[in-house]
Amino acid sequence: xxxxxxxxxxxxxxxxxxxxxxxxxxxxxxxxxxxxxxxxxxxxxxxxxxxxxxxxxxxxxxxxxxxxxxxxxxxxxxxxxxxxxxxxxxxxxxxxxxxxxxxxxxxxxxxxxxxxxxxxxxxxxxxxxxxxxxxxxxxxxxxxxxxxxxxxxxxxxxxxxxxxxxxxxxxx
Numbered sequence: 001x002x003x004x005x006x007x008x009x010x011x012x013x014x015x016x017x018x019x020x021x022x023x024x025x026x027x028x029x030x031x032x033x034x035x036x037x038x039x040x041x042x043x044x045x046x047x048x049x050x051x052x053x054x055x056x057x058x059x060x061x062x063x064x065x066x067x068x069x070x071x072x073x074x075x076x077x078x079x080x081x082x083x084x085x086x087x088x089x090x091x092x093x094x095x096x097x098x099x100x101x102x103x104x105x106x107x108x109x110x111x112x113x114x115x116x117x118x119x120x121x122x123x124x125x126x127x128x129x130x131x132x133x134x135x136x137x138x139x140x141x142x143x144x145x146x147x148x149x150x151x152x153x154x155x156x157x158x159x160x161x162x163x164x165x166x167x168x169x170x171x172x
Contacts, residue, residue: 002060004067012064016155019061022054023092023148027141030099034137040106048103051096058092061085077158084151091144098137105130 003011029047033040062085069082105126 002063004064010064010068010071012061012068015057015061015064016152019054019057019088020148020152022050022057023088023095024145026051026054026092026095026099027144030095030102030137031141033099033102034134040102045103048096048100051092051099055089055092055096058089062089075158077154077161081151081154081158084147084154088144088147088151091140091147094136094140095144098133098140102130102133102137105133 005011006014026047029043029050033043033047062082065082065085069078072078
């Protein structure tokens with residue numbers, strides 16, 4: 001599906017850092033667009049584009065992680081990490097779709113198209129859709145950030161375990 005190594009080293013740890021940064025950025029851009037109209041106009045298409053890049057990187061990262069998982073000893077902590085990582089695609093897809101939908105319904109071309117068809121540009125139906133999207137946006141943004149935290153925590157536990165506590169100067 002995608003690259004698994006770079007210069008002979010597993011690429012999963014590198015891709016993880018991109019995803020760990022881009023998921024919260026996508027979520028925050030979506031929240032800003034939803035909660036702050038003047039920022040929405042400044043952000044424009046950036047929010048759905050960043051969410052799209054994130055959506056593309058998530059399966060590449062999970063694929064590289066699965067490749068790495070099959071080349072390491074079986075560990076229940078790694079399995080938990082992998083299962084949590086597999087769920088991130090749904091959160092990222094939701095953030096992307098809502099960011100794209102939010103951008104589209106507020107884009108001047110869409111509003112002009114609705115007005116040209118005789119549809120309401122700021123009527124009750126539009127407000128209901130916008131309110132529904134806003135609620136879903138907040139839930140997806142918060143959920144995706146919590147999921148990234150859970151994935152990162154489980155990955156750190158799988159890699160580091162209790163080794164940092166035993167090796168720390170305070171413990172000695």
